[in-house]
Amino acid sequence: MELHNSINRENLTILMTSFYTKAIADEDLGHYFTHELGDDITNEDWIHHIDLLADFWLAKILGEDTYYGNFIGAHVKLPIIKKETFGRWVELFSETADEVYVKDIAEVFKQKGIQFSKEFMNTNKKI
Secondary structure, three states, X not given: OOOEOOOOHHHXXXXXXXXXXXXXXXXXXXXXXXXXXXXXXXXXXXXXXXXXXXXXXXXXXXXXXXXXXXXXXXXXXXXXXXXXXXXXXXXHHHHHHHHHEOHHHHHHHHHHHHHHHHHHHHHHOOO
């Protein structure tokens, strides 16, 4: 697959779909997602979630007016997540960003992913 050299909804959907396909299959991460959304990435719940995530990343990376939610608050009902699990999330997310985007753009996603993971991890301890 040719690497993307710009960010748009279409390639964000590719990034999210590819990442969550890996996350669902991952023994450490999978149950967090399949418990809420199921194991079929093509089901209506996953399609809605991936669309919401595209809105989130468009807002966070490009500053578009697409996301108004609270990404941490949306995950309050999840059980406490171990630090190692966040590490695995970052690892898979970073790997997938490298598969979808050219190096400079992938780095932006990787750095934002690390930042969001740290924010989430700090909040997750308090839930």
